[in-house]
Amino acid sequence: MPLPENCRRWTLLRVALGILCCxxxxxxxxxxxxxxDWSGVWERYEGNGGMFDVSTTRPADGRxxxxxxxxxxxxxxxxxxxxxxxxxxxxxxxxxxxxxxxGTPAGFPRLLALPDVYEFIVRPEQTWIITxxxxxxxxIYTDGRDHAPPAERWPTFTGDxxxxxxxxxxxxxxxxxxxxxxxxxxxxxxxxxxxxxxxTRMFETDDGLLRAELVIEDPLALTEPxxxxxxxxxxxxxxxxxxxxxNENNRNPITDAGQTLTLGPDGKPLDRSxxxx
Amino acid sequence: xRLIIVLLAVALSFKAHAHHSSAMFDKDTIRxxxxxxxxxQWTNPHIWIQILIENQNGELEEWxxxxxxxxxxxxxxxxxxSFKPGDVIEIKFNPMRDGSAxxxxxxxxxxxxxxxxxx
Numbered sequence: 001m002p003l004p005e006n007c008r009r010w011t012l013l014r015v016a017l018g019i020l021c022c023x024x025x026x027x028x029x030x031x032x033x034x035x036x037d038w039s040g041v042w043e044r045y046e047g048n049g050g051m052f053d054v055s056t057t058r059p060a061d062g063r064x065x066x067x068x069x070x071x072x073x074x075x076x077x078x079x080x081x082x083x084x085x086x087x088x089x090x091x092x093x094x095x096x097x098x099x100x101x102x103g104t105p106a107g108f109p110r111l112l113a114l115p116d117v118y119e120f121i122v123r124p125e126q127t128w129i130i131t132x133x134x135x136x137x138x139x140i141y142t143d144g145r146d147h148a149p150p151a152e153r154w155p156t157f158t159g160d161x162x163x164x165x166x167x168x169x170x171x172x173x174x175x176x177x178x179x180x181x182x183x184x185x186x187x188x189x190x191x192x193x194x195x196x197x198x199x200t201r202m203f204e205t206d207d208g209l210l211r212a213e214l215v216i217e218d219p220l221a222l223t224e225p226x227x228x229x230x231x232x233x234x235x236x237x238x239x240x241x242x243x244x245x246x247n248e249n250n251r252n253p254i255t256d257a258g259q260t261l262t263l264g265p266d267g268k269p270l271d272r273s274x275x276x277x
Numbered sequence: 278x279r280l281i282i283v284l285l286a287v288a289l290s291f292k293a294h295a296h297h298s299s300a301m302f303d304k305d306t307i308r309x310x311x312x313x314x315x316x317x318q319w320t321n322p323h324i325w326i327q328i329l330i331e332n333q334n335g336e337l338e339e340w341x342x343x344x345x346x347x348x349x350x351x352x353x354x355x356x357x358x359s360f361k362p363g364d365v366i367e368i369k370f371n372p373m374r375d376g377s378a379x380x381x382x383x384x385x386x387x388x389x390x391x392x393x394x395x396x
Binding site: 115 | 296299300301316318320323325327341343346347349352373375376378379
């Protein structure tokens with residue numbers, strides 16, 4: 001979706017202000033803070049074991065990956081059927097979560113619902129969302145550019161994101177996500193298609209939470225726009241962020257049948273029964 | 278040594294930051310045992326506590342107890358030397374459903390009297 005012309009002008013002004021602040025004195029920068037301060041370390045506010053849309057999760061306290069726990073987006077008939085089939089696999093404990101293989105990132109929008117901590121690096125020309133778990137790095141360009149033309153982009157885990165600042169609110173559009181091919185939204189197994197697009201508004205609330213409001217559209221998966229809200233809370237000053245190398249000591253490989261194994265310290269499965277295709 | 282089986286309706290510590298399904302653990306059951314630490318693997322995506330438990334025949338069995346990742350555990354008070362080889366500890370875990378010698382960490386009372394997780 002192209003940026004509106006007034007947003008493009010506002011974005012260019014923001015970038016120019018940022019350059020001035022960075023090249024001028026610190027005092028000048030303090031007097032003209034061009035962007036909100038989202039520094040520090042944050043963690044997800046919503047629980048439910050990473051359920052993506054907590055507002056429609058049933059049962060309300062259900063945890064992602066637990067039998068019978070699901071959410072209720074406005075799914076098309078075909079996607080509802082697909083989700084129900086996946087939920088049956090979840091109930092058997094045989095859903096292979098892509099991130100459990102330690103090979104690919106969670107991708108957007110799931111990266112807004114991960115454990116461990118977050119950093120939101122705000123610059124006039126770009127904002128980075130960095131998740132400790134994974135890790136994931138998502139780049140949101142706010143320098144006035146549009147999405148790359150279709151011939152110059154392809155489905156990726158975080159997609160292609162461009163946006164602008166509307167006061168202290170980051171507004172951005174994301175397209176070209178890989179969808180169901182390599183990502184899920186949470187361990188209930190819900191997916192989107194690679195035709196999904198997401199409009200996101202992020203801002204800090206009066207009570208200090210960082211709020212992300214998503215409007216998700218998907219001609220294959222959804223009958224109407226799906227509204228999802230996620231929040232993050234700031235951790236105490238001085239909180240550190242660490243490496244997360246998923247393959248450092250992954251003692252839980254997954255069989256072709258979707259069974260998560262448990263390896264002993266010698267690398268051999270401890271499981272008494274192993275299911276294979 | 279004592280082996281106490283406690284039935285609870287809810288899952289506890291392992292749930293928070295698993296990078297994989299926890300379906301293999303019986304989260305309705307918590308076992309509490311006295312054990313000797315053999316090895317502590319302070320690693321991602323999960324920490325592992327290798328413990329020795331005396332079975333009913335008086336033989337020592339090695340069990341693998343899986344916890345969350347290092348980063349969030351550190352921020353909750355865990356340290357790379359929280360468990361040292363030779364430490365005698367009390368530990369609670371959700372056992373594997375199939376009876377394998379492994380479990381999901383719930384809580385522990387350390388050799389120095391401190392506690393970690395749900396204790």
